[in-house]
Amino acid sequence: MLIWIGMDVIVLISIYLSSLLFNIQFEKEFKIEIQNAIKIQNKISSDFRSRVEYYNGDYEICSALIFPEIIRFSIIRNKIENIIVKTFYRLHGSKVSDLSVGLFQMKPSFIEKLEKEVLKYKELEQFFFIRNYPENSDIKTIRELRFDRLIELQWQIDYLICFTKLMDLKHLNNTYELKLNNKKDKIALYSSAYNSGYWDDVEKIKYYQSKSFFPGGLKLYINKYNYSDISVYYYENFINKNN
Secondary structure, three states: HHHHHHHHHHHHHHHHHHHHHHHHHHHHHHOOOOOOOHHHHHHHHHHHHHHHHHOOOOOHHHHHHHHHHHHHHHOOOOOOOHHHHHHHHHHHOOOOOOOEOOOOOHHHHHHHHHHHHHHHHHHHHHHHHHHOOOOOHHHHHHHHHHHHOOOOOOHHHHHHHHHHHHHHHHHHHHHHHHHHHHHEHHHHHHHHHHHHHHOOOOHHHHHOOOOEEEEOOOOOOOOOOHHHHHHHHHHHHHHHHHO
């Protein structure tokens, strides 16, 4: 019995040291970007929070999920011309043009999938509006309108809330299997699903949860980080610490 207690202590110490090392390294490399992201989060927090609460969502989860995306947005926002991305998406769809855009760094294919998935759950009826477009709109017009929504903050917030609610319903019955014992675990899982685009396949979500891709294809950064770790970092250091 004493041996097992000792092993538990070792595991906890190992987890703590690993988290501490991550914080030190991540904060050192992204100090300015983290500060900028916090400023952006604070700037939009009032409208963001009120919108989430309107839909009975979880603001802490939502804000944690998009923290790594806001950091990434602050790095690349001057490197992508939305007009070019929009033109190619309108003409050819997400198979040709599927770059992440907007403050929350969402892809057109992400929203296309969300528009279809939401209809599977009557509990999400309040979000059915996300797939509403003017009557008789052709596919190119719909793509153009969808892209315009993608770069508008309120639409991004609505999409994000819808996504978290969708994840709640999808994994309602396998909480134990996924080891969602607390909000931190939930944030880690949802962050992985949000970034990878895999919502149903638990194995793939877990696979990407263990991989370090952040900040994507930006080669000026030597180290790569885990999106889930960054979301949890924000939750532990800027949300949970203040509660």
